[in-house]
Amino acid sequence: MPESLEDLVELLDLEMIDVDLYRGRQPQTALQRVFGGQVLGQALAAAGQTVDDGRIVHSLHAYFLRGGDTTVPIIYRVEGTRDGGSFSSRRVVASQHGKPIFYMSTSFQKPEPGLDHQEPIPADVVPPEEAPTLSSVLEAQSGRAAADWDREWSALDVRLAGVTGRQFWIRAAGKLPDEPALHACVLAYASDLTLLGASLLPHGIVLGDRRIQPASLDHALWFHREFRADEWLLYDQTSPSASGARGFATGRLFTEDGRLVASVAQEGLIRPIGLDLSK
Known part of the structure; x- marks a missing residue:
């Protein structure tokens, strides 16, 4: 994965190879498939x-069709489905080796005033300055050195915000340019990092357990209010259901001062491959 925030920004800077056709490069990674x-x-x-x-951007809805190959670039074809007076809709197909690996529909809006309300930020979370890093928590759970986890996820600063393992502080590990579109892309990148693990916690299992075959299946993200991805966001997660070897989880992202800036929903594969389900 990107070894620094600068590498992540470069990863999100795509090469335009034709009209509505883009190429995304791959980072160095030990992962077997594209994150x-x-x-x-x-x-x-x-x-x-x-x-x-x-x-x-105000929303995106995506399906992961095939595991991505980390050794070759990804080609992104954009279809301009609609441009109206207030909204623009796009469909994106990501492909490798001549086959689609990912579909996404996304919508953009011209800012306008309207009604405003939100749920409050959860109480009793550990402040980010006092919270343990995700790499140290994973080291304790998996036995794999924290430095190994840091090498994969060093573009992000992620910390455990609650004892349940369902709340995290998350931000880019450094300063980003003042480009809202880039901040949205970084948040989309980060939103997939811990969410699938929320559906394993009720069963006393952590993501990375070799008895589980995990994979993201679909992912939805709604952007509610302005934010910066290089400032602390509380990622509050829960899993309403797991069944059929699939786990469903939702998340809410709040700024430190309590503004709800985004909501996430995801269903993922959590197939047991070495787990005794009779217990």
Whole structure:
């Protein structure tokens, strides 16, 4: 994965190879398949390049079709499905080896005033300055050195915000340019990092357990309010259901001062491959 925030920004800077056709490069990684957040972020970056300035993303809905190959670039084709007076819709297909690996529909809106309400930020979370890093928590759970986890996820600063393992503080590990579209792409990248694990926690299992075959199946993200991805966001997660070897989880992202800036929903594969289900 990107070894620094600068590498992540470069990863999201796609090469335009033709009209509505883009190529995304791959980072060095020990992962066996492309991280889903990378495809989300790159697909959103591709779609955003085809939309008029002044329109900002407000939602995306995506399906992961095949595991991505980490050794070759990903090609993103953008279809301009509609440009209306207030909204622009795009469809993105990501492909490798001549086959689609990912579909995404996304919508952009011209900012306008309207009614405003939100749920409050959860109480009793550990402040980010006092919270343990995700790499140290994973080291304790898996036995794999924290430095190994840091090498894969060093573009992000992620910390455990609650004892349940369902709340995390998350931000880019450094300063980002003042480009809202880039901040949205970085948040899309980060939104896939811990969410699938929420559906394993009720069963006393952590993501990375070799008795489970995990994979993101679909992913939806709604952007509610302005934010910066290089400032702390509380990622509050829960899993309403797991069944049929699939886990469903939702998440809410709040700024430190309590503004709800995004909501996430995801269903993922959590197939037991070495787990005794009779217990």
